[in-house]
Amino acid sequence: MRYLLLSIIxxxxxLMKAQDSTLIKRVPQDTSRLIMNSDVMYNRPFLIxxxxxxxxxxxxxxxxxxxxxxxxxxxxxxxxxxxxxxxSSTISKxxxxxxxxxxxxxxxxxxxxxxxxxxxxxxxxxxRGGVIMNPIGAFNQxxxxxxxxxxxxPLSATTILPSTLSNVGFGVHGKYFAHNLSLAYELYLTxxxxxxxxxxxxxxxxxxxxxxxxxKFEESNSGLPMTTGKVALKHRKYGEIGLSAMLGxxxxxxxxxxxxxxxxxxxxxxxxxxxxxxxxxxxxGEIAVVEVDLxxxxxxQYGAQQWGCFVDLVQPLYKGSVLNFEKSKINACFRFExxxxxxxxxxxTSGAIGDDxxxxxxxxxxxxxxxxxxxxxxxxxxxxxLLLNPPALTSGLQFGFSTYF
Amino acid sequence: MKNKSLxxxxxxxxxxxxIACEKILPPAPxxxxxxxxxxxxxxxxxxxxxxxxxxxxxxxxxxAEGLGPIFVQNSCSNCHVGxxxxxxxxxxxxxxxxxxxxxxxxxxxGGPQLQQxxxxxxxxxxxxxxxxxxxxxxxxxxxxxxxIAALHDQSILANADSLDLNGxxxxxxxxxxxxxxxxxxxxxxxxxxGHYIGRFGKKAEKVMIQDQVVFALKQDIGITSDFDMEDLxxxxxxxxxxxxxxxxxxxxxxxxxxxxxxRTLKAPPRRNESDADVMAGEKxxxxxxxxxxxxxxxxxxxxxxxxxxxxxxxxxxDFLLHDMGVxxxxxxxxxxxxxxxxxxxxxxxxxxxxASQGGLFLLHDGRATSFETVIALHGGEAASRRAAFLALxxxxxxxxxxxxxxx
Numbered sequence: 001m002r003y004l005l006l007s008i009i010x011x012x013x014x015l016m017k018a019q020d021s022t023l024i025k026r027v028p029q030d031t032s033r034l035i036m037n038s039d040v041m042y043n044r045p046f047l048i049x050x051x052x053x054x055x056x057x058x059x060x061x062x063x064x065x066x067x068x069x070x071x072x073x074x075x076x077x078x079x080x081x082x083x084x085x086x087x088s089s090t091i092s093k094x095x096x097x098x099x100x101x102x103x104x105x106x107x108x109x110x111x112x113x114x115x116x117x118x119x120x121x122x123x124x125x126x127x128r129g130g131v132i133m134n135p136i137g138a139f140n141q142x143x144x145x146x147x148x149x150x151x152x153x154p155l156s157a158t159t160i161l162p163s164t165l166s167n168v169g170f171g172v173h174g175k176y177f178a179h180n181l182s183l184a185y186e187l188y189l190t191x192x193x194x195x196x197x198x199x200x201x202x203x204x205x206x207x208x209x210x211x212x213x214x215x216k217f218e219e220s221n222s223g224l225p226m227t228t229g230k231v232a233l234k235h236r237k238y239g240e241i242g243l244s245a246m247l248g249x250x251x252x253x254x255x256x257x258x259x260x261x262x263x264x265x266x267x268x269x270x271x272x273x274x275x276x277x278x279x280x281x282x283x284x285g286e287i288a289v290v291e292v293d294l295x296x297x298x299x300x301q302y303g304a305q306q307w308g309c310f311v312d313l314v315q316p317l318y319k320g321s322v323l324n325f326e327k328s329k330i331n332a333c334f335r336f337e338x339x340x341x342x343x344x345x346x347x348x349t350s351g352a353i354g355d356d357x358x359x360x361x362x363x364x365x366x367x368x369x370x371x372x373x374x375x376x377x378x379x380x381x382x383x384x385x386l387l388l389n390p391p392a393l394t395s396g397l398q399f400g401f402s403t404y405f
Numbered sequence: 406m407k408n409k410s411l412x413x414x415x416x417x418x419x420x421x422x423x424i425a426c427e428k429i430l431p432p433a434p435x436x437x438x439x440x441x442x443x444x445x446x447x448x449x450x451x452x453x454x455x456x457x458x459x460x461x462x463x464x465x466x467x468x469a470e471g472l473g474p475i476f477v478q479n480s481c482s483n484c485h486v487g488x489x490x491x492x493x494x495x496x497x498x499x500x501x502x503x504x505x506x507x508x509x510x511x512x513x514x515g516g517p518q519l520q521q522x523x524x525x526x527x528x529x530x531x532x533x534x535x536x537x538x539x540x541x542x543x544x545x546x547x548x549x550x551x552x553i554a555a556l557h558d559q560s561i562l563a564n565a566d567s568l569d570l571n572g573x574x575x576x577x578x579x580x581x582x583x584x585x586x587x588x589x590x591x592x593x594x595x596x597x598x599g600h601y602i603g604r605f606g607k608k609a610e611k612v613m614i615q616d617q618v619v620f621a622l623k624q625d626i627g628i629t630s631d632f633d634m635e636d637l638x639x640x641x642x643x644x645x646x647x648x649x650x651x652x653x654x655x656x657x658x659x660x661x662x663x664x665x666x667x668r669t670l671k672a673p674p675r676r677n678e679s680d681a682d683v684m685a686g687e688k689x690x691x692x693x694x695x696x697x698x699x700x701x702x703x704x705x706x707x708x709x710x711x712x713x714x715x716x717x718x719x720x721x722x723d724f725l726l727h728d729m730g731v732x733x734x735x736x737x738x739x740x741x742x743x744x745x746x747x748x749x750x751x752x753x754x755x756x757x758x759x760a761s762q763g764g765l766f767l768l769h770d771g772r773a774t775s776f777e778t779v780i781a782l783h784g785g786e787a788a789s790r791r792a793a794f795l796a797l798x799x800x801x802x803x804x805x806x807x808x809x810x811x812x
Contacts, residue, residue, distance in 0.1 A: 071433020195525030199472070201465045203480065252526045260526060297522035297529050300494050301483060348493035351764055378429075387492050387763025393431035 027055050034182045036234050037138040037242060037272070038173065041098060041114070044144065045371055045404045046088060058085040061145035063400020067379070070392055079400075080106055082145070084113070094120035099131075102164070112217075113166050122174070128188070129170030131217070135186040135230035136246045137161045137286050138272035145402030149314050149333040149365040151377050152398070155357065156308025156339050160288045161268060162208035167191045168217050169225070180236035185229070191219065192226030192248035193266055198294060198302045204341045204355055204386075205292055205302045207268065210250060222249035222263065232272075239275030250292070264293040285311040300353055301386065303342030310337035314365075325368035335361040342386065354388035357381055372403035437674040440488040440548050440757055444671045446712035451669060458666025461659055466626055468524040471654030474647055475520035475530050475637050476627035481663070484544035484625070488670060489754065489761025491544030493771040497625065500532055500539035501737060508738055511535060515640045518624045524648065528639050540737035542607060543771035546754045546761075550605070551668035552718040553751070554614050555705035558595040558602050564700055564723040575697045575786050577725030577749070580609040580742055585616050587632045593706050604724045607750070607769050608742035618663045622655055631657040668710060672718050673754030677811045686808025689801050693793035698723055698749040698786075721752035721812065730784020733768070745785060756810040776806045 027046040035043050046055035061081040067073065081104070088098040100114040116130030135141055139157035143164055157163045169190025176183045197210030213221060220226070226248030234240040251264040267290070274284040287309040294304050318330040342355040363377035381394040436442065443455050465480045466472040472479050477497055484495045498519040502509040510517040514533040523529035532539065558579075567578035581600035584590075594601050594612075605611040611620070615632075622628040627637045629652040636647025636654075677683050690696060699721040708714045726746040734745035742748075747769060759765045767773040773782060783791045794802070 066429070068430035070431060073430055196467075199468050199479075199525060201467060203465045203483070255526060260528075295523070295529070301478065346492070346494045348496075349764060349766075354763065385486065385763075387486055387761075389487070389760055389763050395429065395431050397429060 034234050036184050037142045038184050040142045054087050054089045056087050059146050059404045061402040063151045065398040067396030069394040124174035124176050126173050131166050134165045134228040136244045136268055137270035138242050139163050146373050146404050150335050151375050151400045154310035155337050156288050156310050160306050160308035162211045182234050184232045187229045189225040193250040194221035195251050198298050224249045242272040244270045267291050282314045305343040306341050308339035329367040331365045333363050354384035355386045357383040374401045437676050442671045443669050444712050454665050455669045458662040461662045471650035473524040473627040474527040475523045477625045485547050487761040489546045490758045496541040496543050500536040502535045503538045530639050538736045540735040541770040547667050548670050548754050549672035551713050555708040555713045557593045557706040561724050574789050577723050580726050582610050608739045609748040610740045614667050615664050628654045630655040630660050682804045682807045683811045686804035689805045694790045699752050722749045728785035732782045732784050752812050756812045776809055
C-alpha cells in the first residue's frame with residue numbers, strides 16, 4: 001500500500017510537467033453558485049488525464065521555522081507538513097465519488113481523510129456514505145492549506161476540535177437556494193471517539209488523541225454511533241455562518257455484553273463565520289466547545305469542559321503584477337486565537353484551573369496565483385500550565401508555502 | 406510597475422523581519438528564579454544522562470504502556486510540577502484502621518495508598534469501609550536531593566538528641582527503617598540491627614532516592630519495574646490481576662535514569678542574599694531557634710559522582726523526626742514514626758514554591774497558605790519557637806519572612 005502511494009507521488013511531478021499539454025486538462029470550477037464550506041471539497045482545482053473518468057488534485061505544504069520557549073530554542077527546522085491527494089469521479093450524473101489521502105510529515109502518517117460516495121436524490125436530499133468528514137466547525141470541512149494565509153492550523157480547530165476528523169459512516173446532506181441566500185444542512189452517523197481522549201500523552205482532555213484508534217474503520221469503541229450535524233446559512237453579500245454539533249459516547253461501557261460502566265458522553269459544539277468587509281477585508285472565525293463526562297478521579301488533570309476560538313483577519317495590500325505574476329496578491333494578516341483546555345476551578349483550593357494558551361500571529365502572505373501561497377508568520381504564545389503558574393512564552397518566525405497542483 | 410512591486414515586497418519583508426527579530430525569542434528567566442538545572446561540575450556524559458532522566462521524569466504514562474490499572478497520577482511531573490512542591494489537587498491519600506495502639510494498613514484491601522483513578526474499563530479504588538484514619542500528603546520539591554543522599558549518617562546523627570540531653574527543648578531522632586530488597590549499603594550508612602537511617606519522605610521512611618522512585622512508580626502511577634514486579638489491582642473486584650501489560654513495565658535503566666536525574670538536580674538557588682533585611686531575617690531565624698531543626702549547613706561525604714563529593718550545602722533541615730504537636734498530628738503513624746512526628750522539611754527553594762505551585766501551599770498536606778500560618782501551626786517541640794516568633798516585633802517578623810522568601 002505504502003509503495004503504491006509512493007509511486008503515485010513520484011509519478012506526479014511528471015504529470016504536472018505535462019500539465020499544459022492536451023493530455024491533462026484543468027476541470028473548470030463552478031463559480032456561478034454560492035460555494036459554502038460544505039461544498040469546498042468538490043470545488044478544488046482538479047485535473048483530468050486524457051479521457052479518464054477520474055479527476056485528480058492535491059496540495060502540499062512545507063515551511064521553515066525558528067521558534068523558542070523561555071529563551072530555549074531548538075534552532076531552525078524545516079517541516080514538510082503534509083501532502084494531500086484527492087481523486088474524484090462522476091459515476092453518473094447524480095452519483096459522485098471523492099477520496100482524499102493525506103501524508104503528514106513525510107510518510108510518517110498516512111490517513112484516509114475522505115472516501116465517500118454521494119448520491120443525489122434531490123438537491124435538498126443527498127445520501128453520503130463511506131469515510132466522511134464530520135462536519136464539526138468550518139475548518140474541518142475547509143482545511144486545504146492553500147486556502148489559508150497562516151502556516152499553522154488554528155489551535156481551536158486542531159486541539160479543541162480534532163481537525164481533520166473523519167470517520168466511517170453515512171448520512172444525508174442538502175442545500176436550498178433562494179435569491180442571495182443558501183441554506184445547507186448535513187447529518188451523519190459515524191463511528192466515534194475512544195477513551196484515549198482522557199488517557200494520552202498530551203496529558204489533557206483531547207479529542208484529537210481519541211480519533212486515531214486504528215480500529216476506527218471497523219468499530220466504534222463504545223459500540224454506539226456518533227451523531228454529527230451542521231446547518232449553515234450563506235448570504236452572497238454578508239457571508240456565511242454555521243452551527244454544528246457532535247454527540248457520542250467514548251468509553252467501553254459494555255464488555256462481552258456485561259455493563260461495566262455508565263455510558264460516558266462526549267459532545268462538541270461549534271459556531272463558525274466568515275465575511276468580507278467592503279469587498280476587501282476577510283474575517284474568518286470559529287468558536288468551539290467540548291464537553292466530556294469524566295469518570296471520577298480524572299479531574300482536574302483532565303478537563304470536563306474545553307473551549308477555544310480563533311479570528312483571522314486578512315487585508316489585501318496590493319493586487320496586480322509582481323515579478324511577472326499578473327494576478328498576484330499581497331495580504332497582511334493577523335490571527336488571534338485562544339484555547340482553554342480545562343475550564344473550571346480546583347475543588348481543593350477554589351483557584352482557577354489553568355492549561356490555556358493565547359496566541360497572536362501577525363504576518364504577510366503573497367499569492368502569486370490563486371492556487372499558491374507563500375507565507376511569513378510571526379507567532380507569539382502565552383501558555384499557562386494546569387496550576388496557572390506564570391505563563392511560558394514562546395515565539396518565533398515561520399516561513400512557508402502551500403500550493404495546489 | 407515591476408520594480409515598484411519588487412520594492413514593496415522587499416520593504417515589507419525587511420520591515421517585518423526587523424520588527425520580529427528585535428525580540429524574536431522570549432528571554433530566558435534568570436537562573437536563580439527556576440527550579441531546574443544541574444549541579445556544577447558534571448561531565449558532559451553526566452549532563453546527557455541528566456537529560457535522559459529529565460525526560461523520564463516528565464514521561465506521561467498511558468494505559469498502553471502499563472499505567473494503572475489503578476493509579477493516582479500518570480506522571481512524576483504532574484505532582485512534582487516544575488521540580489517544585491505540589492498542589493493540593495494532586496495530594497496522595499494513605500489510609501488505615503487504627504484501634505488504640507494497633508494499626509492495620511488494610512494491605513489485603515488495597516492499603517495503604519488510595520489509587521482513585523483507573524484506566525478505561527477498570528474500577529477505581531475507593532476507601533474501604535473499615536478506614537477510620539487517613540492522611541493527605543503534598544508532593545515535596547525534589548531539588549538538591551543528590552547532596553542529601555551523599556550525606557554520611559554521622560552528619561545526621563550529629564544533630565540527633567532524642568532525649569534532649571542539651572535541654573533546648575528539641576529532641577530530634579533518626580528514623581531507623583528496614584531496607585528494601587534492592588538496598589546495597591554504602592560507606593555512608595551505619596546500621597543498627599539491620600535497620601538504616603531514613604532521610605527521604607515526610608516521615609524519613611526512605612533510605613535512598615531509589616526507594617522512593619520504585620515506590621512512586623508503583624503506588625502513584627501503577628508502573629511495575631525490575632525492582633517491584635507486582636502490579637496494583639483493585640481488591641474489590643476479587644480479580645487478582647492488574648492490567649494486561651507484561652511486567653516489568655519500566656526497566657531498571659528507566660529507574661536508574663530517574664534516580665540520576667534527581668541526584669544531579671542542583672540545589673535551589675538563593676535570591677537577594679545580601680539584602681539587609683534578608684540578612685537581619687536570617688539572624689532572627691537563628692536567634693529564636695528555628696535553626697535548631699532547620700539546620701543551615703552540611704557537608705557531603707565521598708560520592709561516586711565527583712561533583713557531589715565533599716560539598717557544603719544549605720538545606721535548612723536536620724532530616725530528623727520531631728514531635729510537632731496536636732495541630733499537625735494526622736493520627737496516622739507510619740513505620741516507627743508516630744502520627745505527630747514529621748521530618749524537618751528542607752526550606753531551600755521555599756521562596757520559589759509559589760511560582761511552581763500556582764499559589765503557596767505549605768506543610769505536609771498543603772493546608773497553610775502563608776508563612777505566618779505555618780509558624781502558628783508549629784507546636785510540640787517547636788512550641789517555644791512559635792512563641793518566640795509571636796513575640797517578635799512586626800519589623801522582625803517581616804525580616805524573617807523576607808529571609809524565608811530568599812531561600
